[in-house]
Amino acid sequence: AKKEVEYFIGRLGHGEEGVKKLFQECFGKKSELFLKCHEHLSMEYTDFCCFLATFLLECKFSKTYSRLCNDKYVDTSSFATEQQYKQWWKAIDECNQCERFLSQFWEVVQLAFNNTMQKTFQPTNCEYKIYVTIDDDKKHYNFH
Numbered sequence: 001a002k003k004e005v006e007y008f009i010g011r012l013g014h015g016e017e018g019v020k021k022l023f024q025e026c027f028g029k030k031s032e033l034f035l036k037c038h039e040h041l042s043m044e045y046t047d048f049c050c051f052l053a054t055f056l057l058e059c060k061f062s063k064t065y066s067r068l069c070n071d072k073y074v075d076t077s078s079f080a081t082e083q084q085y086k087q088w089w090k091a092i093d094e095c096n097q098c099e100r101f102l103s104q105f106w107e108v109v110q111l112a113f114n115n116t117m118q119k120t121f122q123p124t125n126c127e128y129k130i131y132v133t134i135d136d137d138k139k140h141y142n143f144h
Helices: 002-012 015-027 032-041 045-061 065-070 082-094 105-121 135-141
Strands: none
Touching (some): 002 105, 015 032, 015 045, 015 105, 032 082, 045 065, 045 082, 065 082
16 A cells, blocks of 8 residues: 555645645536536536535535524534525536436536546556556565
């Protein structure tokens, strides 16, 4: 795993710099994910960030956003309003709904995210030589 870690540090940078670069590639203004949201939903970047933050909050607590908004122990003031969040989901639901030959929006997002992950984390053959070994080879020779 040492070589893989060295590859990622070389690709993204170390520490906070690497995390920032990773987030820019995955969720930045030039990311494929944002560009698809802008193209299909006319979503601006600040709304995209707000939507993602609200969605991740909802996922973190495993509750609907409506329940989180009504929970006196959860401060949702820095996130989307409940009405705005519902409007975004309605727009997502209606995107390409009547078009039989167009991908549904979730498929567009899935493809964009998978492309980004592949581009970010999968080295090319020139960047990283892949070895096929048996367990004994890895244990005894460690293929440096």
